[in-house]
Amino acid sequence: MTLLDTLGRALGTLRISVTDRCNLRCHYCMPEDEYLWLPREDLLTFEEIVTLADLTGEMGATRVRITGGEPLLRRDLPALLHLLAGRPWLQDLALTTNGVLLADAAADLKAAGLRRVTVSLDTLHADRFQRLTRLDALPRVLAGIDAVRRVGFTDLKLDAVITRGENDDELVALLEFARAHAAEIRFIEYMDVGGATAWRPDAVVSRIEMLARLTEHYGPIASIDEPGSAAPATRYRLADGLTFGIIASTTAPFCRTCDRARLTADGVLLLCLYAQHGTDLRRPLRAGASRDTLQRLIEAVWKGRADRGAEERATLRERAAYIPISVLKKDAHLEMHTRGG
Numbered sequence: 001m002t003l004l005d006t007l008g009r010a011l012g013t014l015r016i017s018v019t020d021r022c023n024l025r026c027h028y029c030m031p032e033d034e035y036l037w038l039p040r041e042d043l044l045t046f047e048e049i050v051t052l053a054d055l056t057g058e059m060g061a062t063r064v065r066i067t068g069g070e071p072l073l074r075r076d077l078p079a080l081l082h083l084l085a086g087r088p089w090l091q092d093l094a095l096t097t098n099g100v101l102l103a104d105a106a107a108d109l110k111a112a113g114l115r116r117v118t119v120s121l122d123t124l125h126a127d128r129f130q131r132l133t134r135l136d137a138l139p140r141v142l143a144g145i146d147a148v149r150r151v152g153f154t155d156l157k158l159d160a161v162i163t164r165g166e167n168d169d170e171l172v173a174l175l176e177f178a179r180a181h182a183a184e185i186r187f188i189e190y191m192d193v194g195g196a197t198a199w200r201p202d203a204v205v206s207r208i209e210m211l212a213r214l215t216e217h218y219g220p221i222a223s224i225d226e227p228g229s230a231a232p233a234t235r236y237r238l239a240d241g242l243t244f245g246i247i248a249s250t251t252a253p254f255c256r257t258c259d260r261a262r263l264t265a266d267g268v269l270l271l272c273l274y275a276q277h278g279t280d281l282r283r284p285l286r287a288g289a290s291r292d293t294l295q296r297l298i299e300a301v302w303k304g305r306a307d308r309g310a311e312e313r314a315t316l317r318e319r320a321a322y323i324p325i326s327v328l329k330k331d332a333h334l335e336m337h338t339r340g341g
């Protein structure tokens, strides 16, 4: 069944956050010293997650991405992956991780039916990694990337959020690292999402600037035409054939093709990274609502979806951090690490 929102967009991808906890404190996502965490008893069980995922599958979702927080902190994650991998409606099952715990987990993730892995990797310098994430863990992340290959994943992506003065001198090095590991890298513009409390406009390195710098090094870069793609990245090809992507949510938002819904670890359905409110599915689920009732609720929410948060942010003349710390401290659902990025 294809159900369209108010802008004619179909639901295609469900991003499931399995925990709001993270073992890193990336400067663009969790720069504060203290956070308000979701109550543990509110976390959905795997069965509850699958029930809700199935309902989105009935509405047309075909892709699931597991995220967090750091999803590998969720105990027994492979058991959830195994349950999801067997859903008949599911065509793609991916995971986004910071890679710190990946080396030990990779084989179990593969055996559970995970198809694709994306590892966040913002720098190749160990000291810089520690400064930007507050954990000295680059060697563990690199071991995780090696393990992904070793256990037989064929589709590996690397995500790098590029911020001025922090890692914008590593565009070429990161691209060459991706080449050496047969991975596709995606450079992500720094977004002013909830939680990015240190965001400022001049720290954003735009897609145009990234392309200019890469062109300076590699020569002409061709953009790859992918009509109808709902993927967030625009892809490019170097003259030697190497491909990469840029996710330009800040300077060139792609809300018109956004097919994503997000489920937080405690069962709140969000329709946009910038949404101020979501729909709590946990309460009706735990109160015994029938599948039909839940289905109608989710359908009504998607049909009413008008969100185009990144486009609206891009029209602002004065832009600063989206949500003040005082507000974030009262509502964990506004945080990027709760929404899953």
Ligand code: SAM
Residues within 6 Å of the ligand: 022, 028, 029, 067, 068, 069, 070, 071, 096, 097, 098, 119, 120, 159, 160, 161, 188, 189, 190, 191, 192, 193, 196, 336, 337, 340, 341
């Ligand atoms: N812990 C996992 C990881 O590190 O990939 C998954 C969760 S993390 C919130 C998901 C994605 O959000 C990461 O790829 C990260 O790059 C992105 N992200 C977080 N804050 C961001 C920001 N301010 N701007 C752009 N991307 C951001």
